[in-house]
Amino acid sequence: MITVESLTRKYGDHVAVDNISFTARPGRVTGFLGPNGAGKSTTMRVMVGLTPPTSGSATIEGKRFVDLPNPGREVGVLLDASAQHAGRTGREILTIAAMTMGLPSSSVDRMLERVSLTPTEAGRRVRNYSLGMRQRLGIATALIGDPHVLILDEPANGLDPAGIRWMRDLLRGYANAGGTVLLSSHLLHEIEVIADDIVVIGNGRIVAQGTKDELLAAAGTVVRTAEPVALAEALTHGGVEFTTSDDGALRTAADPAHVGQLARDAGCALTELKSADGAGLEEMFLELTADTQREGAAA
Amino acid sequence: MTATTLAPAEGTTTPAIARRRSVSAGIPTRRLLKVELRKMFNTRSGMWLMCSIAALAVLATTAVMVFASDADLTYDNFASAIGFPMVVILPIIATLSVTSEWSQRSGLTTFTLVPHRGRVITAKLIVTVAVGVAAMVVSLGIGALGNLLGASIAGIDPVWDISASQMLTITLATVLNMLIGFMLGVLIRNSAGAIVAYFVYNFVLPPLSMLLATSQSWWRDLQPWMDFNFTQGFLFQGELTARQWSQLGVTGLVWLVVPLAIGLFLVRRSEVK
Numbered sequence: 001m002i003t004v005e006s007l008t009r010k011y012g013d014h015v016a017v018d019n020i021s022f023t024a025r026p027g028r029v030t031g032f033l034g035p036n037g038a039g040k041s042t043t044m045r046v047m048v049g050l051t052p053p054t055s056g057s058a059t060i061e062g063k064r065f066v067d068l069p070n071p072g073r074e075v076g077v078l079l080d081a082s083a084q085h086a087g088r089t090g091r092e093i094l095t096i097a098a099m100t101m102g103l104p105s106s107s108v109d110r111m112l113e114r115v116s117l118t119p120t121e122a123g124r125r126v127r128n129y130s131l132g133m134r135q136r137l138g139i140a141t142a143l144i145g146d147p148h149v150l151i152l153d154e155p156a157n158g159l160d161p162a163g164i165r166w167m168r169d170l171l172r173g174y175a176n177a178g179g180t181v182l183l184s185s186h187l188l189h190e191i192e193v194i195a196d197d198i199v200v201i202g203n204g205r206i207v208a209q210g211t212k213d214e215l216l217a218a219a220g221t222v223v224r225t226a227e228p229v230a231l232a233e234a235l236t237h238g239g240v241e242f243t244t245s246d247d248g249a250l251r252t253a254a255d256p257a258h259v260g261q262l263a264r265d266a267g268c269a270l271t272e273l274k275s276a277d278g279a280g281l282e283e284m285f286l287e288l289t290a291d292t293q294r295e296g297a298a299a
Numbered sequence: 300m301t302a303t304t305l306a307p308a309e310g311t312t313t314p315a316i317a318r319r320r321s322v323s324a325g326i327p328t329r330r331l332l333k334v335e336l337r338k339m340f341n342t343r344s345g346m347w348l349m350c351s352i353a354a355l356a357v358l359a360t361t362a363v364m365v366f367a368s369d370a371d372l373t374y375d376n377f378a379s380a381i382g383f384p385m386v387v388i389l390p391i392i393a394t395l396s397v398t399s400e401w402s403q404r405s406g407l408t409t410f411t412l413v414p415h416r417g418r419v420i421t422a423k424l425i426v427t428v429a430v431g432v433a434a435m436v437v438s439l440g441i442g443a444l445g446n447l448l449g450a451s452i453a454g455i456d457p458v459w460d461i462s463a464s465q466m467l468t469i470t471l472a473t474v475l476n477m478l479i480g481f482m483l484g485v486l487i488r489n490s491a492g493a494i495v496a497y498f499v500y501n502f503v504l505p506p507l508s509m510l511l512a513t514s515q516s517w518w519r520d521l522q523p524w525m526d527f528n529f530t531q532g533f534l535f536q537g538e539l540t541a542r543q544w545s546q547l548g549v550t551g552l553v554w555l556v557v558p559l560a561i562g563l564f565l566v567r568r569s570e571v572k
Contacts, residue, residue, distance in 0.1 A: 049414035050407070050571055066414040069325035077411045083404035087343035093408075096341075099334050100326065100412045125343060141408060 001026055001180055002047065002149060007056035009042050016042040018204040019056065024182040024197070026148070029175045031195030031212075032184035033285060039204040040184040041079065044153050048077050060149055072101040076142030076150045081134040081157070086127035090117060090137045093126065094144060101145045108144070115140040116166070131158030139167070150174060152183040156190050168194050188285050200285060216275065220253040224272040225263070234266030235259070326413060331422040339396045339426065348388050355384030356438070360445045364452065372449045373458040378442030378469075385434045386473055390480025390501075393427040394493045397484030397566075402491070406571040416567050424481060431477035435470040465537060472534040475551070476501075482555055485562030488569065504528065527554035 002024040009017040017039040024030035034040050045051040047058040049065040060068065060075055068074050084093055094108045112122050115136040126134065135158050142150060150171070156164050171194060175181050185191050191198060198215055200208040208215060225231045228248060235242050235252065240262065242252035249272070252259060256273050263270050339345055359380035367376060397420070400406030413419050439461075450457035461469075480497055487493040505528035512519045522529050523543075527550040533543045 048411045050410060065411075068414075071414060072412045077408075079407055079411070080404070083407040085342055085399055085403040085405040087345075087403070088341060088405075092341045093405075096334055096338060097408065097412060099330065099337070102324075102326070102330060127343075 002030075002058070002060055002151070002182055003062070004043065004047070004058045005056055007043065007046060007058055008054045009039075009046055009051060010054045015204050017046070017053075020201065020204070020206045021056075022199045022206060022209050024149075024180050026180045027175055027178050028196040029171055029181040029183065029194050030197045030199065031191035032182060032199050032201065033186070033188065033191045034184070034201035035186055038201045040186075040201060041153055042204075043201070044079060044151055044182075044184065047151055048075070048079070050079075070101060070145075072097065072145035072147070074145075074147050074149060076145065076147040076152075078138040078142040078152045078155055080153065081131065081138035081155075084126045084134060084137065087125055089123055089125050090129065090133070091122040093137060094122075094140055097141045098144055103144065111140045111144045114143070132160060132163055135159055136163070139170075148178070149180040150182065152181075154185055155183055156185065156187060164190070220251060220275070221256045221259045222249050222251055222272070222274055223256075223259050223263070223270060224249045225268055225270050227268050230266060230268045231263060231270075234262045234268055237266075238262040328418070328422065331413065331418060332426055335396065335419070335422045335426045336430075339392055339430070342395075342399065344395060345392060348392050352384050352388050355388075356381040356441065359383065360441070363445065364449045367449075369453050369455055372446070372453055372455065373460045374442060374446045375460045377445040377449065378439050378461060381438040381441050381445070382435065382469070382473070385438055386476055389430060389434055389473075390476050390497060391494060392430070393477045393480040394484035394497055395490055396423050396427065397481060398488055398490040398493050401488040401569075401571065404572070410571055417563075420485065420563065420566055424478075427477050427481045428474055431474040432470060435466075435473045439466060462537075468534040468537075468539065472531055475531060475534075475555070478555060478559070482559040482562060485566055486558050488566070501528070524549055525553075527551060 004023070005021050006019050007017055007021070008015065008019050020039075020043065022030075032040050032043070042051065043058070046053045047060075047065060048071075057064065059065075065071060065075065071077075088096075091108065091112065094111060095105065098105065098108050098111075112119070117133065117136055117140070121129075121133060126137070129137070135155065139152075139155060142152065152171075155171075156167055159167060168190075171181050171183065175196070183191075183194075192212070195212055197211050198209065199206060200215075222245075223231065228244070228250070231250060232242070232244075235250070238258075240252050240254045240259065242250045242254075244250055256275055260270070260273055263273075340349055360377060363372070363376055363380045400409055409419060410416055446457050446459070479500060480493075483493045483496045483500065487496055505526070508518070508522065508526045508529065512522050518525075523546045530543070530547040530550045533539050533547060539547070
């Protein structure tokens with residue numbers, strides 16, 4: 001379990017991470033979603049002790065990362081797949097990691113196989129690796145200590161579709177076996193497909209968090225009826241705000257059950273009632289981060 | 300976490316990873332030393348620097364045998380022929396062992412596997428000193444072989460002109476040189492910058508200081524107390540006087556210990572990006 005409590009990190013006047021709190025629970029994949037520069041990487045760097053927090057804390061099973069006796073055996077970390085010595089072979093990089101953790105050298109071969117790096121590839125220097133291969137090597141370094149917590153920053157970057165599928169299955173397997181998985185991404189689709197819990201961050205603040213189901217439900221309801229005026233009246237009467245789409249459907253932030261009840265009480269027959277999850281997380285994500293995003297309209 | 304005892308029948312739903320929560324032992328310093336020693340030489344640059352040391356040592360020994368007059372076939376000449384490439388190149392390896400963590404960004408992994416920079420840097424420092432001593436033992440050993448071989452080819456008695464105390468001071472000089480490389484690495488934390496600084500420090504400033512001393516008498520008087528390279532020279536000239544030791548100490552403090560302390564302070568605070 002990873003617990004982040006009231007974490008703040010400032011660089012001079014710039015607040016990179018602004019008082020965020022969340023937990024990543026065992027047995028679940030937690031997606032850490034946000035646009036570039038939102039503070040995801042800074043938060044993860046604080047978690048693994050590379051950057052001291054200005055205030056607040058991040059703990060693994062209640063312990064600060066720097067207090068873990070042999071962190072590699074408990075927490076698998078991949079922050080940046082490009083941050084590997086270009087003049088070392090992949091095998092050497094993995095060997096050093098295994099040595100540091102006190103693992104036998106046989107674990108290196110097993111792990112190389114697990115991340116599908118061939119012996120020839122492993123014997124090449126990282127300088128000649130594609131981003132996808134570096135990513136596999138980085139994942140190997142994170143997994144080799146057989147940790148129960150994984151902290152991965154943009155692990156799907158540079159992987160081909162088959163690689164992304166492989167990664168997804170791997171993380172799912174880890175969570176199903178009781179591990180805690182925290183992965184960040186600005187790729188909405190990736191998070192939507194794999195995560196159980198989602199934490200959305202924008203400009204250093206958490207803008208939404210919860211289970212994927214909750215967040216999708218919170219995206220609201222789409223409702224249609226042959227009597228739009230009557231329904232609009234019923235919703236207004238029930239204190240539900242809504243908008244009318246061009247196609248005549250009403251959209252609201254309220255959940256479908258509540259909307260259905262109001263419609264029934266008003267005696268208004270519906271032709272359609274559904275959660276507005278068709279558009280997926282992307283709409284929610286863009287909406288939630290619109291006013292904090294760089295590209296956003298004047299905030 | 301407390302260990303839970305669950306019946307094997309429940310194994311299908313019991314999270315295997317959560318159950319296997321053995322508290323791992325810490326990382327002993329001996330292991331860190333082994334890892335850091337390996338990291339010094341398992342990069343492409345490390346490997347080539349090692350190869351160049353070996354190649355230069357062979358070249359230098361051969362050159363002494365071929366070109367030196369019989370009178371110059373001495374232990375001192377053989378040992379310095381082999382020692383010189385080491386003294387020039389090993390400090391670069393010491394520098395890179397620190398700077399690569401930043402320039403190559405491998406520190407991101409190093410400092411998360413061992414989230415105590417002080418321990419990692421100390422391990423690097425100990426390895427640096429050990430490599431310096433080992434390099435001297437090797438060059439004195441190979442020098443002895445070269446001396447025996449050279450003397451027997453020339454048909455003369457081998458000349459053993461390095462005393463035991465000289466061996467110690469020469470070794471100290473090598474270690475100091477390694478520490479200079481290390482210090483510049485810690486202080487600058489950028490491979491290219493630190494290597495340039497090393498060459499300026501060791502090969503540009505000393506001749507300038509010498510030049511200044513020949514023309515300016517005030518600098519000639521100050522030099523033994525200001526010029527670290529000058530005082531390191533004492534170590535190659537046999538027994539040091541108490542005054543020379545204190546001059547070495549003062550210059551070493553200013554040019555090595557103080558910047559190293561500043562560097563160590565900065566290393567622990569600097570962000571590994």
